[in-house]
Amino acid sequence: FIIVLIELIFGYWFDKDNFGPFMREHRNKNNSYTLKYKGEVYEYVYKRNYYGFRGEHVEPDKIKAIMVSGSTGEERYKPDRFTITELLNLKLKDTGIDLKIINASIGGQSTRGHIGNFITWYSKLENFFPKYILYYIGVNDSEADITIKADNLTEAEVLNPKPLGQFMDNIKSRSIFSDVIRKFRQKYYTSKTEIVYDFDNAMKVNKVLSGYKFLNYHDALKYYDINAVFLKHDDRIKYYLKNVDTLYKLTTALGAEPIFINTLLSDGYYNEILFSLNLSLTKHCEIKNYKCIDVARKLEGKEHYWWDQVHTTTDGSKAISDLIYPDLIKIISH
Numbered sequence: 001f002i003i004v005l006i007e008l009i010f011g012y013w014f015d016k017d018n019f020g021p022f023m024r025e026h027r028n029k030n031n032s033y034t035l036k037y038k039g040e041v042y043e044y045v046y047k048r049n050y051y052g053f054r055g056e057h058v059e060p061d062k063i064k065a066i067m068v069s070g071s072t073g074e075e076r077y078k079p080d081r082f083t084i085t086e087l088l089n090l091k092l093k094d095t096g097i098d099l100k101i102i103n104a105s106i107g108g109q110s111t112r113g114h115i116g117n118f119i120t121w122y123s124k125l126e127n128f129f130p131k132y133i134l135y136y137i138g139v140n141d142s143e144a145d146i147t148i149k150a151d152n153l154t155e156a157e158v159l160n161p162k163p164l165g166q167f168m169d170n171i172k173s174r175s176i177f178s179d180v181i182r183k184f185r186q187k188y189y190t191s192k193t194e195i196v197y198d199f200d201n202a203m204k205v206n207k208v209l210s211g212y213k214f215l216n217y218h219d220a221l222k223y224y225d226i227n228a229v230f231l232k233h234d235d236r237i238k239y240y241l242k243n244v245d246t247l248y249k250l251t252t253a254l255g256a257e258p259i260f261i262n263t264l265l266s267d268g269y270y271n272e273i274l275f276s277l278n279l280s281l282t283k284h285c286e287i288k289n290y291k292c293i294d295v296a297r298k299l300e301g302k303e304h305y306w307w308d309q310v311h312t313t314t315d316g317s318k319a320i321s322d323l324i325y326p327d328l329i330k331i332i333s334h
Helices: 002-010 084-095 111-120 163-174 176-188 199-210 217-223 226-232 234-253 272-288 314-332
Strands: 029-037 040-048 065-068 101-103 132-136 191-198 257-261 291-293
Touching: 002 176, 029 199, 065 084, 084 101, 084 314, 111 234, 132 234, 132 314, 163 176, 191 199, 226 234, 226 272, 234 257, 234 272, 257 314, 272 291, 291 314
Parallel strands: 029 191, 065 101, 065 132, 132 257, 257 291
Antiparallel strands: 029 040
């Protein structure tokens, strides 16, 4: 009876802003990781805070900018200081600009998942009104199942696909005892299960298996019949741009300015679908007057920029942040 009484008084059973069954997999994470790259070994802790953002605790009302992406933006496979987000923050600080970008990326999400975030995540954060939301998109959308509706909320395990799991997650998120324990663990406990990312070995394996080729933007224009490519992937392009439009509406309704950033895989524009999505996005941004940073057009890929076919090394993240920053400064300076 006492336990029930405490739960009813102090718990979150009737709190409309409680996360419920959502986001349990992406909050309060303290996991020990090891990165091996260029003969160096980096021991670090991958953290997601109480509110679901990567990194240390920050109150939602203090957040002025977030970066949203899949695993290419989350970058859990490297220490914070080597991620695109933190490299951009370092540049902002060195330039004397009072703006810090918070990493809101979730591995596995496409634009469909980013749309779902407004329902399952951002709407639950009190006084969360960022000025800018950076969408680093394209890779996961090139493989996403376009038959699934954009309002599907299960992508990237934001919602447990099993009913029993959903029920238990809902109970745990509303219990005051569970919440106190999770906060305690977040502050004082780090997972002893160590995960190792060996970039050096992965790059050797990838090189042996496939060699290295990179198709840049200018050569891709000659390589493809653009009209034929657009026609071939018309359904996916329409699905993608419709999601982009939805993200624009949701972002501006929150009072923030959306900034869309495209990207590439390790082989550049040899990925025909990504080629069609990236070109379609930049053209769409021009027509709709959206803010867009065309990283894919400028990027000249190097073998050491990726440790697998999708994810960047520390060098690759730095190269991408270097390309993003000049255009980002122009946007936030107006």
